[in-house]
Structure formats: C-alpha cells, structure tokens
Amino acid sequence: MSKVFTALSVSVDGYITGRDPGPGRGLGDGGTLFDWYGRPDNAAYFQRLSDRVGAIVTGRTTYDDCEGFGGNGPHPTAPMVVVSHRPPPPEYAGSDRQIFAGDIGEAIEQARALAGRKDVGIQGGVTLSAALDAGLVDEVILHQVPVLLGAGRPFFAELAQQVRLGFIEALPADGVTHLRYEVLR
Numbered sequence: 001m002s003k004v005f006t007a008l009s010v011s012v013d014g015y016i017t018g019r020d021p022g023p024g025r026g027l028g029d030g031g032t033l034f035d036w037y038g039r040p041d042n043a044a045y046f047q048r049l050s051d052r053v054g055a056i057v058t059g060r061t062t063y064d065d066c067e068g069f070g071g072n073g074p075h076p077t078a079p080m081v082v083v084s085h086r087p088p089p090p091e092y093a094g095s096d097r098q099i100f101a102g103d104i105g106e107a108i109e110q111a112r113a114l115a116g117r118k119d120v121g122i123q124g125g126v127t128l129s130a131a132l133d134a135g136l137v138d139e140v141i142l143h144q145v146p147v148l149l150g151a152g153r154p155f156f157a158e159l160a161q162q163v164r165l166g167f168i169e170a171l172p173a174d175g176v177t178h179l180r181y182e183v184l185r
Helices: 031-038 040-052 060-065 067-071 104-115 125-133
Strands: 004-011 053-059 080-083 098-101 119-123 139-145 165-173 176-183
Touching: 004 031, 004 104, 004 125, 031 040, 031 139, 040 053, 040 165, 053 060, 053 104, 053 125, 060 067, 060 080, 067 098, 080 104, 098 104, 104 119, 104 125, 119 125
Parallel strands: 004 119, 004 139, 053 080, 053 119, 080 098
Antiparallel strands: 139 176, 165 176
16 A cells, blocks of 8 residues: 655644745745755655655645646646635646545545555645644655745644654755654554
C-alpha cells in the first residue's frame, strides 16, 4: 500500500512561509526556504522524493496563496486534491488535475485512488496537522533551512494529541538538512 508523507521546507524556527503570504505574494517573504532546490547536490534527493508522488493533498489556504496553481498543481504530473468546503474558482472548475474534497479523510482516500502504487504527498501545515490527528500520515520529512524567519505560518497547526516520531535519517546538504521520520503508531 502507498504511504502518505509530507516533505516541506521549514525554517529553524518552524515556519513554512514568511510574513504576509497570500494571493499575489505566494508564500510571503520566506522565499529563502526554497533556495536549496536548484543546488546540484540536492537535485538527486529532491528527484527521489518527487518520483514517489502519485497525488498531492493540499489545503485551501495554500491553494489560494498559490493562486490555484494556475489550474495545475505543485507537482509536474501528479493530480492534486484540495481540502475545502468551497467550490473551486470558476476558471479552474474543469481542471482534470484538481479535485476538491470536503474533509481530510475523503481527500486522502481520493488521493490514494489517484496515486495508484505511488505515495500521497501532503502540503500545508493545517492540512498536515488534520491528517496527523486522523492517523493518516506515515512519514514526515523536514527540509530544514538554516534561517530564522521570525514569523509566518508554522509547520504544524495545533495537534489534538502528541504524535511520536521515529528517526530514519538526517542528511546535511548545501543550504539544507533533510530530516526524515516515521510516524509511530
């Protein structure tokens, strides 16, 4: 069975966006969180993660901040399931790359069906926290960037209960340290 995981860039002080994220501003002033993507020694690691993904689950806030991903998604080929109680914007209502689900359980179920044998990726702190609370996440990967942003959206929203993680690996690289954990049940 496929895994459900998250792999997000995060500042040392725990933010996944900078200040003032939103439509037209993307993820705010936290752009430095993504500088490591284009560095040669990170390419193979990033590609291995990208190759795992068969579908993405994202929250409506991330979706809106990224202006609906232009009707596509953050991954070049994987479809995206958006957790939202609101319908898609009219300009993207017919997109075959975007599906809307009313809650996290439905979103993960739809994403698993779309992913086939590949894994499901989750993006967005609130969406990830809801999936953790529902016991639906298998792995947490933090791409920790050596910067203190001081404000922004935190990696995790408030969790209903403690979630224990088991260490898998730490891989220091150019401009980032990749930290990988399994969710213990």
